[in-house]
Amino acid sequence: MRTTVAVVNGQGQDFSIEEVELDGPRADEVLVRIVAAGLCHTDITLRSFLPEEMFPNVFGHEGAGVVEQVGADVSGIAVGDHVLLSFRSCRGCAPCRAGRVGYCESHLMLNYMGMRLDGSTTYRRDGQPVFGSFFGQSSFSRHAIASADNCVVVDKDVDLCLAAPYGCGFQTGAGTVLNVLRPGPEDSLVVYGAGAVGLAAVMAAATTEVATVVAVDLQPGRLQIAQKHGALTVDATGLDGAAVVEAVKGLTGGGASFAIDTTAVPAVVKQAQQSLAPRGTLVALGLGAEEYTLDAIDLLQNGKRVMGSIEGDSDPQEMVPRLLRLAAEGRFPVAELVRSYPFTEIRTAVADVLAGAVIKPVLLWD
Numbered sequence: 001m002r003t004t005v006a007v008v009n010g011q012g013q014d015f016s017i018e019e020v021e022l023d024g025p026r027a028d029e030v031l032v033r034i035v036a037a038g039l040c041h042t043d044i045t046l047r048s049f050l051p052e053e054m055f056p057n058v059f060g061h062e063g064a065g066v067v068e069q070v071g072a073d074v075s076g077i078a079v080g081d082h083v084l085l086s087f088r089s090c091r092g093c094a095p096c097r098a099g100r101v102g103y104c105e106s107h108l109m110l111n112y113m114g115m116r117l118d119g120s121t122t123y124r125r126d127g128q129p130v131f132g133s134f135f136g137q138s139s140f141s142r143h144a145i146a147s148a149d150n151c152v153v154v155d156k157d158v159d160l161c162l163a164a165p166y167g168c169g170f171q172t173g174a175g176t177v178l179n180v181l182r183p184g185p186e187d188s189l190v191v192y193g194a195g196a197v198g199l200a201a202v203m204a205a206a207t208t209e210v211a212t213v214v215a216v217d218l219q220p221g222r223l224q225i226a227q228k229h230g231a232l233t234v235d236a237t238g239l240d241g242a243a244v245v246e247a248v249k250g251l252t253g254g255g256a257s258f259a260i261d262t263t264a265v266p267a268v269v270k271q272a273q274q275s276l277a278p279r280g281t282l283v284a285l286g287l288g289a290e291e292y293t294l295d296a297i298d299l300l301q302n303g304k305r306v307m308g309s310i311e312g313d314s315d316p317q318e319m320v321p322r323l324l325r326l327a328a329e330g331r332f333p334v335a336e337l338v339r340s341y342p343f344t345e346i347r348t349a350v351a352d353v354l355a356g357a358v359i360k361p362v363l364l365w366d
Contacts (some may be wrong), residue, residue: 038062063139173200175312
C-alpha cells in the first residue's frame, strides 16, 4: 500500500513529507493507522547521529493509533483496537524473561537498525528500500507496521493525542523515579532539565513519599510548572556550575539522594553528580553526547553511583497502563505538557522544540 511519511533523506537533513510503499503485516505484525505521534529529542538527534548509509529513514517512536490489520500469529490484538506504540523487545531472551525488557539482547537490532531482523525494510520508494522499523514502529507515518510486543491496547476513550508520549518520554521520566530510584520519605531528588522527560519525573515523584524534589532549568516557564507540582526550583541562567551545585545542596540539606539528568550536556551531568549526597545515585537519560566527564575524586571518596536507564526500566505492557491510571486519577497530569501540530507542520514542531517554545509536541494526522 502507499502511505505518507515524514522522511529524512540524508544525514542532518530536515523532515520531508513524501509518499512511500509500505508492506502489509507479516504473520507476527500488525498494521496501525497512526492518529498521533509524539516528537522526541531522539527523533531529532538521530537525524545527525546515524551514519549516511542509514538514510533515507523514517523515525517516530511514540505512535498512537487504530489497528487495521492483524497477522495470523498475533494474539491479544484485534482490528479496531486502539493502541499505543512503544519500544520492541524479543520477550524470549534472559533479560526479557527476567522482566528487564529494555535490556533485551536484541534491543539494538529491533529498535535502531532500520529493518526487520531478516534485513528487510517495511518501506520502499521507487523500488529502493527506505529504513524504518524505528523502535519497531516508525510512527512518523500515516500507517505503521508494529508487532504485538510493542503494541499496548488501551481503552477507546483514551485521548490518543495526549497519550502518544507515554510510549517513550513520559514512561522514561516516570519509570526512572518509580522503577529505578524508588525514593522514600527520607530522600531528595533533583531533576536537571524540565522538559517532557524531566517534568514527567517531577510529576511521578509527587506520587511518592519523597521529601524534597528540585528542578533545575534555564526557562522560568518550565520551572513554574515544576513548582506547581511540588518541586523547589533553581533557575540556572547566568550561574556557573559551582553555583548550581551549591544551590541544589542548599535546597536538599547538603546534597540530593538521587539525581536525574535529561539534558545530555556533559557539564550539566557533572553538576548533577556533584550535587549528590554521599552514596547518592545519578541516572543519565539524555541522548546526544558521546562522552561525559565526571569528578573522579567526588565519585570515589563519596561512594556515588552514575548509571543509565533504558525507558526508565519500564515494561510498556505494565507501565503504560499504570501511568494512564494515575493520569485518570489526576495524579500524573502530563496532558498539560502537550501541544498538538498537524503532521505537515513537523518542521515547525522541531523548530519549536529546539527553541524551547514547546515541551511536548504531538503530531496529528487529519
